[in-house]
Amino acid sequence: MKYWLVKQEPDDYPFSQLQADGRTDWTGVRNYQARNFLRDMRMGDKVLYYHSGKEKAVVGTASVARAAFTDPTADKEDGDGWLAVELAAGKPFAQPVALAAIKADTAFKDLLLVRHSRLSVMPVSTDEFGQIVAMGEG
DNA sequence: GCCAACGTTGGC
DNA sequence: GCCAACGTTGGC
DSSP, rough: OEEEEEEEEETTSSSSHHHHSSSSEEEEOOOOOHHHHHHHHTOOOOOEEEEEEEEEEEEEEEEEEEEEEETTTOEEESSSSSSSEEEEEEEEEEEEHHHHHHOOOOOTTTTTTHTTTTTOOOOOOOHHHHHHHHHTTO
């Protein structure tokens, strides 16, 4: 099993909305590096859900409910080859894990969230995932 | 609101 | 194929 982190503006689609929906198609990714990570996702993989913008914190977990498929929201102008996955809501964190806290911990110095802040879909290691979940559960 | 980082576009 | 210009993202 692999572990991932996805980033979303809470104004666009907050974690609470994913919880309300149960699951959702993760569409609209138009970046090749992120697309390649989507392609590597397998059903059952675990996902950290990060709120960018004002919040800047990991707020809960999700899981991959359906492996990559053609993004139905990609139009002609976008070209083809874009992918989506389906995510299922996991657990909200009792305590959001702030980006500042992640940056302050050298255990996360290689995390792409820190190193490559603009990437919206990224892999995380087993250890990183476990540690962030532990922090989130308080 | 600003700026840095990065990706994309378009002229050459 | 290179590179400057531009647009977007996201942290501060």
